[in-house]
Amino acid sequence: MIFSLVLVFLAVFLTGISQVLLKIGSAYQSTRKGSFLAPYLNLPTFFAYGLLLFVTVISVIALKDVPLKVFYAIASLGFLVVTGLSWRILKEEITIKMMTGIVLITLGVIVFNV
Numbered sequence: 001m002i003f004s005l006v007l008v009f010l011a012v013f014l015t016g017i018s019q020v021l022l023k024i025g026s027a028y029q030s031t032r033k034g035s036f037l038a039p040y041l042n043l044p045t046f047f048a049y050g051l052l053l054f055v056t057v058i059s060v061i062a063l064k065d066v067p068l069k070v071f072y073a074i075a076s077l078g079f080l081v082v083t084g085l086s087w088r089i090l091k092e093e094i095t096i097k098m099m100t101g102i103v104l105i106t107l108g109v110i111v112f113n114v
Contacts, residue, residue, distance in 0.1 A: 004065035011055045016081030021048035073109045
């Protein structure tokens, strides 16, 4: 059970990384004029898709032992991970609305699992 919980937290963290990579990839500009596929066909985007595939595999493995209720409660903490990584890696500003949302999500996870 502990190994499966570690897999769930790993899946949440890797999903956050892949979402940040997708944001980096979406800002990619092609050197060719008029290439509308440039944001979709670049290394950060491909790596993010690969991570999401890996997350799917480890999530299926984790769901063998972790109840679905617990899995989704932990997965909802991904908002916290994405916000933290965006602040740290992309230097995005964290607003009061974002902090309020994070606090509400965290409280919801606590209330949901008590």
